[in-house]
Amino acid sequence: MKLLLDTHCLIWALTDAPALSAAARTAMARADEVAFSEASVWEIGLKWRKGKINLQPRRVVEQALRDGFRMCALSLEPILLSCELQQKHGDPFDRLLYAQAKHFGYRLLSIDRTLSEFGAQVINPR
DSSP states (O other), X not given: OEEEEOHHHHHHHHHTOTTSOHHHHHHHHHXXXXXXXXXXXXXXXXXXXXXXXXXXXXXXXXXXXXXXXXXXXXXXXXXXXXXXXXXXXXXXXXXXXXXXHHHHTOEEEOSOGGGXXXXXXXXXXX
16 A cells, blocks of 8 residues: 655654554555655645744655655646546645545545545545
8 A cells, every 4th residue: 555645644744743643653654655745845835934834844855755755746647637626625735635646546644534525545644
């Protein structure tokens, strides 16, 4: 199984936050691959610049790679897929993460339960 972490889950995994359940940690440990998206790095960077979080995006990437996570690069097909979704979802980052998961064959570890309505295989991290 391959897992793509949404932005919350990436932060929780890197900070060992209690919000990430034992079941989610087990899923990550058993996964063949755990990835994070460049879109999450961008989202973290925007929130860092606004002062909403105290995590520098460069340090997040460095830690994630040290922890063995793979970076899932943005590419044209998932971007187009996220633009073509018929379902309404207000968060463009979640739409892009869903599209990357679908395109590259990941299960999505996400707190956003509405993404499963798109047809994504979503694992709840709590």
